[in-house]
Amino acid sequence: MLAKYRPDDPGSALVRVDGLAKRYAGSRGVAHVSLQLRRHEVLGFVGPNGAGKTTTLRMLAGLIRPDSGTGCIVGRDVNVVERGSSRVGYMPQKLALYSELSVADNLRFRADIYCLSDPAARVRRALVDFGLEDRRRQPAGQLSGGWARRLQLAAALIHSPDLVLLDEPTAGLDGESREDVWKRIQALAGAGAGVIVNTHDLLEAERCSRVALFRDGEIVTQGAPADICEAAPLRAALVQCSDVNALRTAVASDAGLLTLEPHGRRLRILTTVEGFDALCSTLRAQGAMVTADETRLADVALVNERTASQKIGAVRSEGRTA
Amino acid sequence: MSSWFNLRRALALFRVESRLLLSDRSALVLIFGLPVMQIALYGYGVSFIPQHVPVAFATNDAAMSLQAPALFEHDSVVRMTGAIGVLGDAERAIRQGDALVGIEIAKPKDDQPRRVSIFVDGSDPATVGPVLAGLNVFFWRRAAQYYADEQAPVITQRWLYGDPERPTWAVSPGLVGVVVMVTMLFLGAMCLVRERERGTWESLLATPIRPAEALAGKLLPYLLIGIVETVLLLGFVHLLFDVPLPPGSLALVAAAPLFAGSYLLLGFVFSALAQTQLQAVQGAVAVYLPSLLLSGFLFPFSGMPGWAQAIGSVLPLTHYLRASRDILLRGASAGSIWSHLLPIAAFTLGTTVVAVFAFRRRLD
Secondary structure, eight states: OOOOOOOOTTTEEEEEEEEEEEEETTTTEEEEEEEETTTTTTEEOOOTTTSSHHHHHHHTTTSSSEEEEEETTTTTTTOOOOSOOOOOOOSSSSSOOOTTTTTHHHHHHHHHHHSSHHHHHHHHHHHTTTGGGGGSSSSGGGGGGGHHHHHHHHHTTTOOSEEEEESSSTTTHHHHHHHHHHHHHHHHHHHHHHEEESSSSHHHHHSSSSEEEETTTEEEEOHHHHHHHHSSEEEEEEEESOHHHHHHHHHHTTTTTEEEEEEEEEEEEEEETTTTHHHHHHHHHHTEEEEEEEEHHHHHHHHHHHHHHHHHHHHHHHHOOO | OTTTOOHHHHHHHHHHHHHHHOHHHHHHHHHHHHHHHHHHHHHHHHOOOSSSSEEEEEEEHHHHHHHHHHHHHTTTSSEEESOOOOOHHHHHHHHHSOSSSSEEEEEETTOOOEEEEEETTTSSHHHHHHHHHHHHHHHHHHHHHHSSOOOOOOEEEEEESSSSSGGGGGHHHHHHHHHHHHHHHHHHHHHHHHHHTTTHHHHHHHHOOOHHHHHHHHHHHHHHHHHHHHHHHHHHHHHHHHOOOTHHHHHHHHHHHHHHHHHHHHHHHHHHHHSSSSHHHHHHHHHHHHHHHSSSSOOGGSOOOHHHHHHHHHHHHHHHHHIIIIIIISSSOOOGHHHHHHHHHHHHHHHHHHHHHHHHHOOO
């Protein structure tokens, strides 16, 4: 039996689902999705396209009824999907704005949909919070990608939801806009909301308090990014040498090598734990200087995306062309 | 290749467009399935010849009373309504809506020619036209047989409703309903598809909005368009074709939200169920054509076989069309519209239930 959500209890789980599954004709869908989210947490859904991230997010948003599984989303049964919850703020990946309406009117619409008290004040505050005051009368369709995404986020958050679900919130944004979005995500969590973010960007995912790694419709691992990296059977190192081509040839057939890529003026290698020492010895024998590097979430995700048989071939071919 | 037309580019686009079309299987079924269904439907269901049109017969000539039933024997186009009446009964039957054509034959006085009065309810010209033509042929045939050496009777034809001199009146009242139906059906069919394409549908579904709220909010603007359109069209047919606008016309305006709403909701259902614009439009066409052809707008309702009449009886246009003819051409009172509104209301109620269910269908 799953514990009920208690709005006044800061330790109460906003999301607690167990064994969610959704199948589609001709595709795998998702299966065995179990996860929890508490206030102040940012949970990142990470994985390749088609891994089941968006389907899971939509089930949590009440847009898709799971085929099986149980759980509660901010106090509502995950299987009850007749209407969305006012405690949830959902931002789809695709821009979802009324392009003919002004920035302020788009926000006002959302404030009215959520029946907010003093909607005009809520709109004013959202305009200020998201730096949209100067564009308040501009039609949403005339906004640039970054500003439109900012307006969409403002619209999704206007009702101060407890749970925020964001599907690729930084897709198509420049570096500055991405940074702005992530600051807001951190601020939301800091203010007590729970946030789930779908992202392809593994560097961004490292900013989450926890990540869930998706593959083929299932969560293969979840936890704090540092814990996942530490637990992964991988080692990384930075290699400096004078003859890169000779070095590549020397290590190309090494069984422990997973990737070898340029990293500034050096090369970065990713190996299995077992093969790390032997590979380092080979590299040093070639006159290279080897320095241990931190394993990143991107490394884990990369290995996660490959099956064992694909891994060797793909990595070796990548090693030759890097 | 000439500079004004590059065949390769056109062919590239042709290939892509064809593949897109072929990939939309539901639309393909509708594109090819609908015509087959429609040809069968209209081929078997629609006829220019009405059946069993009610004709009232009255005379004060006992000899004629004996001959009268023979008029209607072996003729499926007309049927005699009620018993043979006395002079004045046939006209009364039309005014009461019991008959569409009334024949009154007076007994000749002295050596005066016999007087025959034909009364016509011209509010449904598609139905009464063939009857009048049949009576005409019948008369001349009989005249040739019996009146060769006598004075032929004097026949007067009086249109109690409608006007034989104004052929536009045959379609004008129905046109109001047809135009409103087409507008509402297609506006409804496009409203959700547009929202999906805009991407706002998904985020709207994630909010606490209820199906009834969404239905009301989304459809009300179009409903207002339907009401305004009805008023404008009634004004147009009055100004352009002199179609009478009796006080009862206000009932047609009052009924417009219900009538427009019925087709708007139906369009909304197609919109909610369709994945593409093409599917939504095909769905609208699938309703629009039967409504046009099986409602009695273009072809006499009584000429259709029972199953086609049953389909036609479900369609709101059939009933709004009858209400329009009753009020505009027959001068019926506003209160007479109730009997026509009930079937429309039943249809609207059913469609509302389906529309709410369609809205509750989520993204899966």
